[in-house]
Amino acid sequence: MTAVARTGPRARLVLRTKGTTLSIVVGTLVALVAWEIAARSLAASTAQGDRVLPSLVTVATDGFLGLGHYYSGGLGVSAESAGGDGSALASVLALASNALVTMSRVAMGLGLAIVVGLVIGVLVAAVRPVRLSVSGVAELMRMLPALAMAPLFTLWFGATTLASVVFIVFSGAFVVLIATVNAIANLPPHVTDYPRTLGVSGVRLYGGVVLPAILPELRGSLVFTGLVAWTTVLASEMYGLQSGLGWMLNDTLRFSLIDRMVVVAVVFSALALVTMKLLGSGVSRLTRWNA
């Protein structure tokens, strides 16, 4: 959302990424109303006879209850295939268990992507041979459409969590790497000259000075990496995996179960939003000295 940040002669347009609670509530209400109007206006149906755009009531009832189909059983609730009745509890458990699987993949992939991106980024900035060997590859790789490579990772690592995590690391680490290299290049010389005149060098210089100094500039990229992680986990779970929110989405899409798909998509979006908020506030806490 763009907004005028100041009025008067210094007025300028900025991209506002920090949504207030009020703006989120208002935005959600507008989206719900628009959806309902569209659902009532659009009569198109799927091959199964369901509405292409189901009403909110259908989503909240049929869509939600239908998700019990994806529960594999446990905690005193049977799977549908074992005679379960597809209760609301089964739907909640289906969503929760698959969300947990997806979140664990995101957490592992995102954590590793940040570490790998930071370490290689610092090495690229600090060590000339690494810079020479990585820069060209990084330029080439950033041109690749990452999402289109999801099937390749399934081919290499099988339909496994490992494939999903490696794919997230592959996609996210480049974002962090490029942001790290740029942030280090933008540091004023005195930021590193000062500790050098105190006798600080090598790993201590990079760990104790360079990394904290670039953190404020990395904030946006780290939050964006969270988004990349959720996008890539979705893509990876749509290729062969039999668990996770991406698998549920793919399955509902395959059978044109739009009402179920909407419920999963809402949960997926909410979790992605929470991840980015957590990342943003985590980095803000680490950089509170800069506030």
Add this chain to the structure above:
Amino acid sequence: MTTTQTDLAFEIRDLTVAFGKGPAAITPLRSLDLTVPRGQFLCILGPSGQGKSTLLRCMAGLQSPTSGSVLAEGTEVTGPDANLGMVFQQDAIPLWLRVGDNISFGPRMRGVAKSEWEPRVRHFIEAVGLAGRERAWPKELSGGMRKRVAIGAVFANDPDILLMDEPFGSLDYFTKATLHDTLLDLWAETGKTIVFVTHDVDEALKLADRIIVVTDGRVGADIPLDFARPRGDDLRMDVTADAIRRDLLEVLQAPAKVQS
């Protein structure tokens, strides 16, 4: 590399620094010679762009000479060293460290034992007037207070030589005067060699044992000062000081030559 016993803090011979090559090359320092005795408070004056800061960076090991040599306490300077502390014109202290952690930053990061640095850090926190502000973030401090942090940090790291690049250039008159007194007290207490770059003639007259003027990449004037300390505003009434001030201002106001 072994250190030669010498009474000189610096011995600079035939120092030339050139940036670029060919007709477009800029040469801020040209065959400059300079010796600085241990314990001296040397001020370097000079018009803008005439090589003062480049000379200081060579002394700190942050700039390699194109030719010539810089020896600090008998050892060739080949890079930055904990024994060559520097206070920068800009706020260079880590903004993510609280005042106390900033002052102990050097010895902590070099792995010096806490028992060794802790009493020294506590002493310099008090000496620079920051007692009670140890938990403050640098951004919460005024410009003058941040300079106190930088001075405390460099003294706490215990180098033999302090290099200061226009450290008080952006401060108001009263803050500057207070910091002069703090710096002179620390210098008198520790006996360290201080090389101080400034544009301000009165600042140099107040602080220095000796003033050199760098013009056209060389030492254009070398003036020893033996006025009694502490030097207050009465120095403005001193006839000799006034004559030196006029001479220095004349040199500083002369049109700068193109360094090529």
